[in-house]
Amino acid sequence: xxxxxLRAKVHGIVQGVNFRYYTRLKAQELGIKGWVRNNPDGTVExxxxxxxxxxxxxxxxxxxxxxxxxxxxxxxxxxPFQGLYDSFKxxx
Numbered sequence: 001x002x003x004x005x006l007r008a009k010v011h012g013i014v015q016g017v018n019f020r021y022y023t024r025l026k027a028q029e030l031g032i033k034g035w036v037r038n039n040p041d042g043t044v045e046x047x048x049x050x051x052x053x054x055x056x057x058x059x060x061x062x063x064x065x066x067x068x069x070x071x072x073x074x075x076x077x078x079x080p081f082q083g084l085y086d087s088f089k090x091x092x
């Protein structure tokens with residue numbers, strides 16, 4: 001089991017469409033820890049750690065988002081696992 005960290009920034013119509021809520025649900029379903037937040041520039045940012053396969057599935061979700069979202073671009077960066085988080089939370 002390969003552990004990793006994923007940092008992602010999601011662009012498009014991704015605020016005001018429950019993106020953070022559904023991202024948290026997906027991350028919890030996949031056993032991923034970290035956080036999601038809205039940024040002032042209209043993007044949604046994710047910092048997540050867990051099994052690389054689970055993180056890949058989360059990244060697939062970020063490319064789609066919830067039904068009312070329109071994702072135009074996802075910037076993703078793979079980093080070494082650090083064990084920074086104990087749960088997955090929405091940050092404000």
